[in-house]
Amino acid sequence: MASADVRDTARQARLYDMYKTFFDKAEQDRRWNPLRDVPYEKINKEAPESLVVVAETFCCVESFLPDYVASGINVVRPFFGQAWFAANWAYEESKHSVALMEYLLRSGRRSPEQMFDLQATLMETKWEMPFATARQMTIYGCFQEMATFVIYVKQEIGAKACGDECLATIFRLNARDEIAHCRFYEDVVKVLLEEDREGTLLDIAHVARHFQMPGVGIVPDYEERIKVMREEGKVDRSVFLQKVFFPVLKYLDVTRQELQDATFKERAASSEERRTRAAE
Amino acid sequence: MASRRAELLSIFQKTATEITEREFPVIAESTVISELGIDSLGMLEIVGSMERELKVQLPDEALAGIQTVKDLLELVEKKEALAAGAGAA
Numbered sequence: 001m002a003s004a005d006v007r008d009t010a011r012q013a014r015l016y017d018m019y020k021t022f023f024d025k026a027e028q029d030r031r032w033n034p035l036r037d038v039p040y041e042k043i044n045k046e047a048p049e050s051l052v053v054v055a056e057t058f059c060c061v062e063s064f065l066p067d068y069v070a071s072g073i074n075v076v077r078p079f080f081g082q083a084w085f086a087a088n089w090a091y092e093e094s095k096h097s098v099a100l101m102e103y104l105l106r107s108g109r110r111s112p113e114q115m116f117d118l119q120a121t122l123m124e125t126k127w128e129m130p131f132a133t134a135r136q137m138t139i140y141g142c143f144q145e146m147a148t149f150v151i152y153v154k155q156e157i158g159a160k161a162c163g164d165e166c167l168a169t170i171f172r173l174n175a176r177d178e179i180a181h182c183r184f185y186e187d188v189v190k191v192l193l194e195e196d197r198e199g200t201l202l203d204i205a206h207v208a209r210h211f212q213m214p215g216v217g218i219v220p221d222y223e224e225r226i227k228v229m230r231e232e233g234k235v236d237r238s239v240f241l242q243k244v245f246f247p248v249l250k251y252l253d254v255t256r257q258e259l260q261d262a263t264f265k266e267r268a269a270s271s272e273e274r275r276t277r278a279a280e
Numbered sequence: 281m282a283s284r285r286a287e288l289l290s291i292f293q294k295t296a297t298e299i300t301e302r303e304f305p306v307i308a309e310s311t312v313i314s315e316l317g318i319d320s321l322g323m324l325e326i327v328g329s330m331e332r333e334l335k336v337q338l339p340d341e342a343l344a345g346i347q348t349v350k351d352l353l354e355l356v357e358k359k360e361a362l363a364a365g366a367g368a369a
Binding site: 209211241245257259263264 | 314319320321324325328329331332337340343344345347
């Protein structure tokens with residue numbers, strides 16, 4: 001977003017209205033307490049280790065919250081509605097890791113020493129923002145939150161099948177927050193598309209070309225963990241397109257063909273840039 | 281039809297190389313696309329580029345089910361046959 005957008009008071013007012021709608025709904029319908037509203041007494045202490053690994057992996061990804069917040073809030077700092085959303089987002093996400101941490105500790109499947117040692121290991125690596133601009137990060141948020149929502153929903157089914165009502169509840173509560181976050185990001189992107197369809201399409205194409213989930217490269221044993229999550233949640237590779245990518249495009253009212261054209265332009269521009277650099 | 285399939289396979293190989301900027305060993309029809317290190321969004325980009333070159337449009341709902349190169353080539357052939365049929369009519 002260009003700096004002129006910051007002075008676009010009509011746009012700022014729209015973003016603020018969207019934040020108020022989000023916040024009001026969150027306060028009215030979605031508030032929950034990870035220490036009081038989760039039935040820890042319904043933990044299945046005999047649940048398979050694979051299910052515990054799923055919870056631990058979610059906990060690992062959620063543990064990079066300090067980095068997500070620090071980078072994420074600063075990129076939208078001049079946009080009041082989005083910056084205040086980011087603050088609220090951080091609060092909601094913080095509950096996810098607390099609930100998962102409590103599950104791992106109260107189930108007795110991980111000791112406090114193991115968990116804090118894992119946290120220390122995680123914090124040796126820093127999550128870096130995958131994209132540079134507020135618009136690209138907002139688009140990234142759509143896909144990432146929708147993907148996380150879908151994975152939580154799939155894992156909720158898995159947790160129920162293992163007789164772990166507690167973990168199923170955590171996954172359900174987290175999923176409900178994730179889809180709310182996704183909707184906010186999508187609504188912002190709709191505004192951006194209205195203002196600059198061509199530029200926003202280019203950014204959607206760019207984000208799609210370089211999309212990775214946040215845990216890639218920063219969570220130890222990520223590939224092995226994802227393999228377990230895929231098996232446990234019965235998530236195959238078709239799920240991303242079917243349940244994440246196409247639904248987001250549909251909500252944004254963007255067709256695959258529009259995106260393809262933008263991808264084609266983006267590739268042509270990158271090739272041109274590389275040629276220019278090589279010639280210099 | 282067999283030679284058309286060979287042509288399509290060659291187009292897939294060329295497109296995958298261009299999009300991923302990687303060289304692949306000879307790709308067989310039975311190759312599982314993800315085993316080439318191409319994720320679902322990368323596959324979608326290859327599909328888009330092939331659609332552009334072949335002037336066909338594959339339905340979104342069919343794309344999520346593509347696992348192997350053969351799945352994709354069959355989809356393209358089917359679409360080409362439909363287009364040829366519509367053209368003849």
